[in-house]
Amino acid sequence: MQWRRIHRWLGLWAGALALLIGVTGLILAFFPVRDTWRAVQAEPGLPVAVLAQRAAAQVGGIEEIRRLPSGDIVAYSFDGDQARASRIDPASGQVLGDYQASAVERWVRNLHRSFMLDDPGRLGAAGIALAMLLLTLSGTLMLARRLGGWRHLVSGRIRGTPAQRIHGISGRVLALVLALSSLTALYMSATTFSLIPADSDTDPDVVSTPGEQPDRTADALPLLQALSADGLRKLNFPAADDPEDVWTVSTDVGDGWIDRRSGHVLAWQPAPATRVLYDWVYALHTGQGLWAWALVLGLAGLCIPVFWGTGFLIWRQGRARVPRLENNSPARRADMLVFVASEGGTTWGFAKALHDALARNGHAVHTAPLEQFQVSGPARQIFILAATYGDGQAPAHAARALERIAGLAAGTVPVTVLGFGDRQFPAFCGYAEALDRTLRATGWPQALPLECIHQQSAQQFERWGAALSEALGEALALNYVPRIPPTFSLELAERQDYAGGAGPTAILRLRWRDSGPMARLAGRGMPRFKAGDLVGIVPPGSPVPRYYSLASGFRDGFMEICVRRMPDGVCSGFLHGLKPGDHVQAFIKPNPGFTLNASRRPVVLIGAGTGVAPLAGFIRDNARKAPMFLYFGARNPDEDFYFGAALRRWLDEGRLSALRTAFSRIKEGGGYVQDALRRDADRLRALVAKGAVLRICGSRPMAAGVAEALDEILRPLGLDVQRLRERGRYAEDVF
Numbered sequence: 001m002q003w004r005r006i007h008r009w010l011g012l013w014a015g016a017l018a019l020l021i022g023v024t025g026l027i028l029a030f031f032p033v034r035d036t037w038r039a040v041q042a043e044p045g046l047p048v049a050v051l052a053q054r055a056a057a058q059v060g061g062i063e064e065i066r067r068l069p070s071g072d073i074v075a076y077s078f079d080g081d082q083a084r085a086s087r088i089d090p091a092s093g094q095v096l097g098d099y100q101a102s103a104v105e106r107w108v109r110n111l112h113r114s115f116m117l118d119d120p121g122r123l124g125a126a127g128i129a130l131a132m133l134l135l136t137l138s139g140t141l142m143l144a145r146r147l148g149g150w151r152h153l154v155s156g157r158i159r160g161t162p163a164q165r166i167h168g169i170s171g172r173v174l175a176l177v178l179a180l181s182s183l184t185a186l187y188m189s190a191t192t193f194s195l196i197p198a199d200s201d202t203d204p205d206v207v208s209t210p211g212e213q214p215d216r217t218a219d220a221l222p223l224l225q226a227l228s229a230d231g232l233r234k235l236n237f238p239a240a241d242d243p244e245d246v247w248t249v250s251t252d253v254g255d256g257w258i259d260r261r262s263g264h265v266l267a268w269q270p271a272p273a274t275r276v277l278y279d280w281v282y283a284l285h286t287g288q289g290l291w292a293w294a295l296v297l298g299l300a301g302l303c304i305p306v307f308w309g310t311g312f313l314i315w316r317q318g319r320a321r322v323p324r325l326e327n328n329s330p331a332r333r334a335d336m337l338v339f340v341a342s343e344g345g346t347t348w349g350f351a352k353a354l355h356d357a358l359a360r361n362g363h364a365v366h367t368a369p370l371e372q373f374q375v376s377g378p379a380r381q382i383f384i385l386a387a388t389y390g391d392g393q394a395p396a397h398a399a400r401a402l403e404r405i406a407g408l409a410a411g412t413v414p415v416t417v418l419g420f421g422d423r424q425f426p427a428f429c430g431y432a433e434a435l436d437r438t439l440r441a442t443g444w445p446q447a448l449p450l451e452c453i454h455q456q457s458a459q460q461f462e463r464w465g466a467a468l469s470e471a472l473g474e475a476l477a478l479n480y481v482p483r484i485p486p487t488f489s490l491e492l493a494e495r496q497d498y499a500g501g502a503g504p505t506a507i508l509r510l511r512w513r514d515s516g517p518m519a520r521l522a523g524r525g526m527p528r529f530k531a532g533d534l535v536g537i538v539p540p541g542s543p544v545p546r547y548y549s550l551a552s553g554f555r556d557g558f559m560e561i562c563v564r565r566m567p568d569g570v571c572s573g574f575l576h577g578l579k580p581g582d583h584v585q586a587f588i589k590p591n592p593g594f595t596l597n598a599s600r601r602p603v604v605l606i607g608a609g610t611g612v613a614p615l616a617g618f619i620r621d622n623a624r625k626a627p628m629f630l631y632f633g634a635r636n637p638d639e640d641f642y643f644g645a646a647l648r649r650w651l652d653e654g655r656l657s658a659l660r661t662a663f664s665r666i667k668e669g670g671g672y673v674q675d676a677l678r679r680d681a682d683r684l685r686a687l688v689a690k691g692a693v694l695r696i697c698g699s700r701p702m703a704a705g706v707a708e709a710l711d712e713i714l715r716p717l718g719l720d721v722q723r724l725r726e727r728g729r730y731a732e733d734v735f
Contacts, residue, residue, distance in 0.1 A: 005397075007138035008315060014131035015308045017115075021128055022304025024112035025181075029287055029298030031105055035070035036291040042073065042090035046229040048249065052218035054093030056237070059086060063239075067232040069289030074099045090229065122192055129185035136179045139171050155728065165592065167310040170303045177300040184285035191278060198278040204267035206257045207244035213261040221247065221263045223256050252279075314344075325352060325367055327359045331376045334366035341370040341386040341431065343395040346456055347420050351385050353480035357465070361474055370398040375411050381447060381472070382415040384435060392430025402435060410443030418464060419452040422593060423734060426726045428452065447471045454734065458482055458544045481543045484536070487585040488512060488526065490559060492578045499639040504565040505610060506576055507551075507642060510584065511558050527588045528554045531617025532595035532695075532733070535559055538585045539574040546571035547589060549614040549697060549733055551643070553621050559586075562613035562642055594695065594733045600626050602692035604684065606706050608633035608673050609640065611698030614733060616643040618695065622655040629687065631680070633662045633673025633702070658683075673702065674709035681713045688714060694724065697733045 042051060055075050056062050064076040073090045076083070087096040101109075114121030144153045158168040191198040215238070218224055224235075224247070231252040238245040238260040246266060247258035254270040287294025331337065336358045340351045355367045366376070370384060389395050394402060417439065419432025429452035436450040448471050451464050458480050465478035490510040498505045512526055529535075531553045536545035546569075548561040566572045578584070596603065596618050603626065605615040612632055622628050630647065634640040641661075650656040662676040677684060688694075694710075696703050707721045714720055724730035 007135060007142060008311075010131050010135050010138070011308065011311045012315065014128055014135075015311070017124070017128045018132055018135075019305055019308050020115075021112060021125065021132075022301045022308075024108050024301075025304075026298050026301030027108050028105075028112055029294045029301060032070065032287040032289070032294040033291045035068070035072065036289075039068070039070040039072040040087070040089055040091075040096065041071040042067075042229045044230065046090060047225050048227040048229050048232055048235060048251075049219045049221055049224035051090055051093075051229045051232075052224060052235055052237075054090070055088055056093075056218060058088065058093035058095060062237055064234060064236050065232070066234045067229065069283065070291075071289075072099075073229075122189060126186060126189035129182045129189065133179060133182035133186070136171075136175050136182065140175050143168055143171060152726070152728070162590075163310040163313040167307060167314060170306050170310075174300045174303050177296055178303075180284060181297065181300060184281045187278075187281045188285060197272075197274045199275045200255075200269060200272045203255075204257060204269070206246060206266040208238065208246050208260040208266075209262065210243060211261055215260045216263045218247075221258055223258055223263075223265050224249065227251055227256075325355055327365065328355070329364040329366050331366045331368070331372075331374055333378065334364045334376055335378045335380045336363045336365045337374075337376065337379050337382045338365060338367040339370040339373050339382070339384050340367065341384070341395045341398040341401065343387050343389045347385050347387045349482065350418075350420070350453075350456075350461055350480055353461070353478045354383060354385070354465075357476050357478050361476065370394075370401040371404070373401060373405055373408075375413055379413050382413050384415065384417045384432075385420065386417060386432040386435055387420040388425070388427060388429050388431040392427035392434065394431050402431075402438060405435070406438050406442065408442070412445065414445045414447040415439050416447045416468075417450050419450060420456065421452060421454070423454050423732050425593070426722065428454075456482065457547075459546070482545065484538060484543070484545060485587045487538060487587045490584050490586050492580050492582050492584070493558065494580065495578070498642060500564060502564065502609065502635065502640070503567075504576065505562065505640060505642065506565075507560060507562050507613075508575060508578070509558050509560050510586075526554070529559075529588045529590070530554070530595045531621050532614040533591045534589040535561060536587045536589050537571055537575065538587075539571045542570050545587070549591075549611075549617075551613040551617040551620070553617065556620065560613070560617070562610040564610050591733065594697075594731045596621075596693070596695065598624070599693070600624075602627040602629065602687045602690055604687055604692050604694045605630045606673060606677070606694065606696045606698075607631075608698035608702045610642065611696075611702070611733070611735075612642050614697050615695065616646065619647070619650050619656045622650075625654045627657050627687075627692075628655065629658045629660075629683075630656060631660045631662075631673050631676050633664070633676065633698075635663060635665045637661070637663050637666070672705065673698075674705045677706065677709045677713060684710075684713050685717055688719065688724070689717060691729075693729045695731055695733075698735075700734045703732050703734045 051073065052065060055065055055073070059075045059077050061078040062075050063078065066074045066076070068074060073088050075086050075088050075095075077086070078084070085099040087099045088094060089096055110116055113125060115124055117124065140153070143158075144150045153172070158165050158172070187196065190196040227249065233250040233252065235250075236248040238247055246260055249256045249258070252271060254268060256268045257266040258264070259266055283289050284293070287297050338351055338355055338358075340347055342348050342351075351367055355365050358365045364378075370386065373384075375382065386398075387395055417432050417436040419429035421429040421432070432450065432452060440446070448464075448467055451467075453460050453464070461480050462478060465476055469476040490512055492508060493511045494509040496507040498507075529550060531550055533550050534547040535550055536547050538545045548563060551560040551562060552558055563572055563575045565576045575584070594614070603618065605618060605628065607615045607630075615630060615632075619628055619630065632647075634642070637644070647656060647659055651659060660676045660680055662671045662673050664670060664672055696706055711720045714724075721730055
């Protein structure tokens, strides 16, 4: 079942009415809290007989007493022909004032229950409750998939755009409340239309025995003396003009009928299970009598506008990412076929770049969603660009594509798979890998082996394009232009240059305008960022930004990055040419899968070369002096020991607990960072056993070597990198 499609369309079409119900529910949640706080409670154990006698002595023409869910006691009476409802003090029977729901409360309640449309409106409200239940169920299933399985549903880290994170976090916190609210609403609707009984169907046929005896007062009735007002629902006095009328009492435990003259109990019926169930359902749905729960319901009602707004933004963002394709040839006439599986629409931007590049070279190109996979007569190459959703699953629209491809006979046309994903997720490019395995097992040839693009990297895509050009034997220019958010201006304040064993490197400290303490407090429109987030630098004349990990946070009042000069690197060349006072255009790209949250757990930081930058930022931010251990690898301590002086200072300050280094170009203490890990294996095992989290930053080969070393080190604990990653304790930022 395509839960995402169900979730999307129910949210869009039922969302407006659900929004109305959520807002009115939020308002209604206020009244149980108000009623409970202002209620005058009866003393514990007060007999119903005493309460009734006190009320009768103060309220003329009394006919009924009710105990409300809030604990308030209300007496209903007639003053002549005028009906009255009065709040009374159970300690004295004194009238405290009239009891009447406000016009606003009645209006909001009618709008919430039936949209002011009586029975048709009640049916509509029931339909919205059903839609909310399906939305909650589908959203929970989708979130579990996105986090990598049910075991991560409670503690898994939710990543994505701000709208996606707000949507997911709110849903995770309140999914159970929303599901319960929807179920109780459906149950109450069913009782309204008599589909489910809410109470006993029949009352006993009893009357008071005529006689000369006078009517007994309430305090002379044994049953009322035995019943406590704590469990009273209502008490009906016998009518003065009907000699056969009886006392009727309803309590949480049952209902009784009492002879008005003898005081004998004429009938007693224990409370039916249907009433007990309905009472609980009513209390859980309305919060009546449960003021703390009413606050939770109010929070749930407040979240519905948040759900609807963020869900709408996610839908709009997904649609906006799907580009218009020009010169999209019919499949039957195309020699190049491009098929796309995209969860949020981003992958379509890469598909358009490939489509346009092939078309410019004179090819007839057909680009379509992956579920339309087919092979036409003139096809010479097939490309599949596939994003991964959740725990290695296909994007929603391509849910059956893998099964369909597996059922096709292998052709002779090469099929090349390009995967897109985020290494912070356990199943990085899992769907693309499944596609590639299936194609190879079936016998399809390939022009290039599977490549996986991390975090929509334009540079990595460009390198894949160069390899594709070589494989096809033609120059192919993949002009992928990512959507760049609004930028802000940064000024170079300081720079520190290193010879760099692998090339000239500089630590650049950038400031934004008015970055003093008061400006930092006010924000000045700057986006908040943390060490480990990414800053996108847009060099002049280039539409493609280059991302650098931040070695500082917003509170530091500056952005610090470590940049190695790359041969023919447009952005690194531009940054290395900056002088203090020069400006750059930049934007922030959050990196929530990598940044650290406040915790007292030990932190193990592993980096090499310029990859130490975000790790230095974590240490800089460690004012609470949580246990933090750094393993750093480079070539030569005299050339590329980046942040060396700062790291020694942070050791003295206690922000860094220990520093282990490995320099590959020296003999003593040489080797690579994974060698430093093996030398410190006992300490690493002890830290991981205490719940340490690990952050790794550097080149992809370095990260692979570190993972291999850690698997060896942690094997005695029955752990490995994959298990730590699944538990949210291991994350990489690789390049």
